[in-house]
Amino acid sequence: MPKLVKLIIDGKSVEVPEGTVIIEAARKVGIEIPNLCYDKHLTAFSGCRMCLVEVEGSKKLVTACSTLVREGMSVKTRTERLIRYRRELLNLILGNHPQDCLTCEKVGNCKLQELCYEYGVKESTYPSLVPNLPLDDANPVMIRDQNKCIKCGKCVRVCREIQVTNAIDFAGRGVESTVTTAFDRPIARDFCRMCGQCITACPVGALTNKQFVGTRPWELKKVRTTCPFCGTGCNFDLNVNIKTGHVVGVTAAEDAPINGTQLCVKGRFHTDLIHSPDRLKHPLIRENGKFREASWDEAIQLTARRLSEIVARHGPNSVAGLSSARCTNEDNFVFQKFMRVALKNNNVDHCART
């Protein structure tokens, strides 16, 4: 067990393991220090400077995202001086950011908007330095709008440290620096796994999940569930549009036990198959070599009658059932019970060994 360190944050006493950063210690006592480039799963970047705090006995302000706690430390997170600094930082960031919040897909989920609201920053006093870079939206999953990028580098770090693919990185210097791909190519399958973790990481509207375009966050209900593909067992939230009753897309769930916020391209982007027009919607019965729609009663009765007849004529072992590794435990339990109790055989299997 690591040693515990005691410190005071805004007058509140807190005890955390040695090696904890101030921003996490503050969270433990319910204090959220503002930040744009911090993510506890990523290495500290200390680029946005929004998390600067005062530490007693130190003239310099320190970044709460990268400064480790010390025994007896006293930290202030919301002084006049810090509020003034943060306003100026937001003023600078806004000078480089399009003022198109009215039509931005990120509205309601934008960290920059949230902080500007909190600190009362309406607009920038600096002349706009927003570049005029083309959108990268040629791929099926995301829109990259580098004009909205605030250079927090979260996407770069997620791709490097969590997805470990290194599809994107910083290029250029100073105000002209951008997040880009090798040789500035549009996002494509040959170097990007399209996991979409960068989209989750982006605090602003620079990276957008195409499936959510046109839906406002307050129209969505989240339902936690388990991914239906491989056997890893990732959990995520299905986002259901409460107006249409349709799944719009997937968002990651921080507290998912196996995967946390990590998802793959299938888990994140598959949900448009749920409402596919090709779904089967009615029972079908084959008649003269063609399928026709039938009522549930007719299809059920036909099935029960034919199975009973075959068992009566050829014995219980003349019927077999294939259950499904894609269905729930409950479905599988009922299926094998059906074979054993209703059809009186053990001819039940599924693709267990392939």
Place this chain on the structure above:
Amino acid sequence: MTNSVNEILDEDLLFVIGSNTTEAHPVIGIKMKQAVRHGTKLIVIDPRRTELAAMADLWLPLRSGTDIPLINGLMHIIVKEGLQDEAYIRERCEGYEELLKTIEAYTPERVASLTGIPVEKLQEAARLYATTKKAGIFYTLGITEHICGTDNVKSLANLALLTGHVGFPNAGINPLRGQNNVQGACDMAALPTDLPGYKKVANPEHRAFFEELWGCSLSSDKGLMIPEMFDAALDGTLKAMYVMGEDPVMSDPNANHVKKAFEAMEFVVVQEIFMSETARFADVIFPATCYAEKDGTFTASERRVQRVRKAVEPPGEARVDWTIIARIAREMGAKGFDWTSSEEIFEEIRAAMPMYRGMTYERLGTTGLQWPCPTEDHPGTPYLHKDGFSIGKAKMTPIDHVEPAEPVCKDYPTLLITGRRLEHYNVMTRFSPTLDAIVPCEMAEMNPEDARELGLAEGDLARVTSRRGSVVTRVTVTDKVKPGSLFMTLHFKESPTNELTIDAYDPVTLTAEYKIAAVQVEKVKTDYDPSEIDRFVRLTELVEPQE
């Protein structure tokens, strides 16, 4: 899995064999990459240069189908160098002497010539695995989909036991289960030999428990495994089949044989969410719900039982799978099919299975629980065999090499390896416009050397023919595959790979050798415009073989 997924991050060595983890289990794959980034060593044993192979400390590109000699060879080296865990073997294993006799013959030189892996690399891998305590074995279908799949798995168990790697955190033997609920479907006994919770049909006491629980007598007849069902259909003893949520015509080997079996049966019922290739053979099709439209549970590879929650209404008249089955059962006069919710079924599952007994929907919450979880105050089990094996001593089994069922030859000179691709999952993801836009068609992987010889360039069409069938596919030219081999997936109806694969089975599990088939490849010419092709039209119907 004996261990849990997140233990990967703290392992010192990952021993990955027959698993293209970053594509088939992407999130487990990225955890492996994260571990490697922080200094964990990685051994990858795979004939293809997968993403993990490319970043491995040691990549052993063995000749396909030589896993047993390779593992025996590693054990030979370990024993010769005295790196085995004698105390562990004495305390927890049996069959050691017999194992020693068998591996004696697998000298590094012999193994090198069988597998194509140089002696030095074998030695390095053996030493690294034997001397690293926190070392887990990870495998998937590259191990099991062989005629010697069971023996491959037993060989890995031998290796792990010999070096004392089972029963500890950050170690163990970890089969990454291929499907979201294949673990659960097995736990529930959708198996011909088992009753729920791995009780045995053949055991009268086990049957008696369920006869009591369900209030009826149960058959003691041995049930049919999937390939036996198709054979029985063709020899006329199996007359009817009920298929729920599987598409064997696409996913089972030698698809043309499977189709004939379905044609031969009197009555076929398919319960599905889309019109699958198998559904085309049905007499009755029931429209079912997908996971987003129902409540229930899935059991993940790490034995974690997790909730599935209904988010949206099913389309049209589609119904939840178990409600359809239960209604037919009632219609047939069976008793005990009167549940009104999935939770009521789960309560029956708990009553039937001690390993799930401590779980309730409420307890599962958003974190789930790992079995065994016998009581409601039990926290679940992150890793197995901590205090010894439930069967007493673990059995070491001497295993010898078997050659693949269908080696390449003059007429079929190319080795076909099959698997999955990152962007798709079996066949249903084709109905996701987003995923299908990323990868809309099969791209068979071919080595540049072979491509040159056959006059094939990136994106060209090739006809691939085995003794069982012939399909047309686009080709991608890559040195991820060795010269003389071709890699294809099972995702695409336009190029149904399983018409090529061989229905040669492991004698115990009846798992087919999907990983090895002999094929011939030829270039085909066509005048079609790819953008004009309807989805799901077989490419064979659109092309002519080249003169």
